[in-house]
Amino acid sequence: MALVDGGDLVARCLRQEGVDVIFTLCGGHVQAIYDACIDENIKVIDVRHEQAAGHAAEGWSRATRKCGVAVVTAGPGVTDVVTAVANAYQNRSPMLVIGGRSPLIEFEKGALQEMDQVEFLRPLTKWARCLYDTARIPEYMAIAFRHALSGRYGPVFLEMPADILFSRVEENEVTFPSSYRPQGRVQADASIVRQAAQLLASAEQPLVMAGSLVYWSDAHDALRQLIERIQSPVYLNAMARGSVRQDHPLFFSRTRRGALARADVILIIGTPLDFRLAYGKRFNPQAKIIQVDIDPTELGRNRDIDVCVEGDAGAVLEQLLAELGDGRPDHGSWLKTLREEEEKTLATRQEFLNSDAVPIHPLRLCKEMAEFVDENTIVIGDGGDIVNLAAQVLPINYPGQWYDPGPMGTLGVGTGFAMAVKTALPEKKVLMVNGDGTFGLNGFEFDTFVRFDLPIVSVVGNDRQWGQIAVGQRMMYGRDRAIATLLGDSARYDKVVEGLGGHGEFVERPQDIRPAIERAFASGKPACVNVITDPDPAGIRGGYQFM
Numbered sequence: 001m002a003l004v005d006g007g008d009l010v011a012r013c014l015r016q017e018g019v020d021v022i023f024t025l026c027g028g029h030v031q032a033i034y035d036a037c038i039d040e041n042i043k044v045i046d047v048r049h050e051q052a053a054g055h056a057a058e059g060w061s062r063a064t065r066k067c068g069v070a071v072v073t074a075g076p077g078v079t080d081v082v083t084a085v086a087n088a089y090q091n092r093s094p095m096l097v098i099g100g101r102s103p104l105i106e107f108e109k110g111a112l113q114e115m116d117q118v119e120f121l122r123p124l125t126k127w128a129r130c131l132y133d134t135a136r137i138p139e140y141m142a143i144a145f146r147h148a149l150s151g152r153y154g155p156v157f158l159e160m161p162a163d164i165l166f167s168r169v170e171e172n173e174v175t176f177p178s179s180y181r182p183q184g185r186v187q188a189d190a191s192i193v194r195q196a197a198q199l200l201a202s203a204e205q206p207l208v209m210a211g212s213l214v215y216w217s218d219a220h221d222a223l224r225q226l227i228e229r230i231q232s233p234v235y236l237n238a239m240a241r242g243s244v245r246q247d248h249p250l251f252f253s254r255t256r257r258g259a260l261a262r263a264d265v266i267l268i269i270g271t272p273l274d275f276r277l278a279y280g281k282r283f284n285p286q287a288k289i290i291q292v293d294i295d296p297t298e299l300g301r302n303r304d305i306d307v308c309v310e311g312d313a314g315a316v317l318e319q320l321l322a323e324l325g326d327g328r329p330d331h332g333s334w335l336k337t338l339r340e341e342e343e344k345t346l347a348t349r350q351e352f353l354n355s356d357a358v359p360i361h362p363l364r365l366c367k368e369m370a371e372f373v374d375e376n377t378i379v380i381g382d383g384g385d386i387v388n389l390a391a392q393v394l395p396i397n398y399p400g401q402w403y404d405p406g407p408m409g410t411l412g413v414g415t416g417f418a419m420a421v422k423t424a425l426p427e428k429k430v431l432m433v434n435g436d437g438t439f440g441l442n443g444f445e446f447d448t449f450v451r452f453d454l455p456i457v458s459v460v461g462n463d464r465q466w467g468q469i470a471v472g473q474r475m476m477y478g479r480d481r482a483i484a485t486l487l488g489d490s491a492r493y494d495k496v497v498e499g500l501g502g503h504g505e506f507v508e509r510p511q512d513i514r515p516a517i518e519r520a521f522a523s524g525k526p527a528c529v530n531v532i533t534d535p536d537p538a539g540i541r542g543g544y545q546f547m
Helices: 006-016 028-039 050-064 076-091 117-124 134-148 162-166 190-202 212-216 220-230 256-262 275-280 313-324 332-353 362-370 385-393 414-424 436-451 467-477 493-499 510-522
Strands: 003-005 021-024 043-046 068-072 095-101 127-130 155-161 168-170 206-210 234-236 265-269 288-293 307-310 377-382 429-435 457-462 503-507 527-532
Touching (some): 006 028, 006 162, 021 028, 021 414, 028 043, 028 068, 028 095, 028 162, 043 414, 050 068, 050 076, 050 095, 050 414, 050 436, 068 076, 076 095, 076 117, 076 155, 095 134, 095 162, 117 127, 134 155, 134 168, 190 288, 190 307, 190 313, 212 313, 288 313, 332 362, 362 385, 362 457, 377 385, 385 429, 414 429, 414 436, 429 436, 436 457, 436 493, 457 493, 457 510, 493 527
Parallel strands (some): 021 043, 021 068, 068 095, 206 265, 265 288, 288 307, 429 457, 457 527, 503 527
Antiparallel strands (some): 003 168
């Protein structure tokens, strides 16, 4: 009979689930998994910090709609990945973190890197367990994937003590579950869907607000059909960006706040009523609200909802379409008003989008970056003000084209997301939009990009400060009391990337932005375009926005 160790069992379970890459920083507690990945043809990408491994696992899950996997060693390996786990939890992204642990036989003796890791991770995960039997590894891996990919998606944590992982068992004594999680979509109660459809059909000024669950449900076609059927403006946030093309006549992006205050029927689908929507407090008080979510605990959170619909976003959209029939209402006046307001807002920014000022206005930088975003480009946003502006300017026209930190607001996600996207989708160009502050968090992952031949281009909007805080700080306390928000004027992030084996460009004039980005993409190397921008640009409201 053949003997297999815990690493062999882990790798076989990963392969069965369709995972063909894991992200890690090496550690002795978990090295049995690495060796087994060779036999299962699973790529092992080793990073420079476990936080990046966690962000990469989330990025891989977003790129593939499968469950990304990070493998980290015990103690600091686990604590280093916690920020990434918290980000995935807030984003509802499926992710499996396998954590090493000191041997069970040495429990509470003071072993190297010994700590109660499961309790540490429990509040930030859907499920967290420690493994006590090598032969049960497949069973526990199946449970982990079931929790990560069922209902409201999210991260899970499975702790594997070293003596359990390295132990050998008879292969024929191990059971591999094969049908261990639901594959279908959860439909809503038909009577509730009927109520929602009646409200939408009777609306005179409808509005649709769609979020990440539309992406996870692969429901962009159904969303487009619905807004066309009810002739409603649609606003998108988070991973729903790109679900409707920006040149679609019903796509809107600059008038959301005012539209929510005037709409008479509002459909919120797949996005929580959190700070991004002012907790639902700025909606028209007379509006009828429909909320759709796979997680029933999100329904009615922060405000009363007229029709709460529990179900998968894609399934519910299809149910609504079937209930509504074929007729189309005329909301031309409502749509025309919003379009005129959108164009007026855009007109006020033309001066800055076309500015030749030095230092460079960040909107001019965004305009130049927009020239490089085509149907084959994925954009990773990792920063504060520069990413907020890029989200408003760059053309995002298909699902999965835009990545940002999400409601956790975690800076430093970019390099992990970028390496995952480029690994999962090598045919795509990857443009990473960084602030100079965020570059300092996980910028050494450019070494990982170089080692694994991942030609990712980072454009750094370098205002030499933590701009989202600094501008507001100066407004509140005065320039002479700015503290803890200023960064060095001499930081050459482009030189750092060059030193790691990549390509670097330094830009101070707006007319030099485009040639520098062209050279960066043409280099075929991981590249950094370090652009010096105005630290206090006109036309940009500064300060951290809690609402």
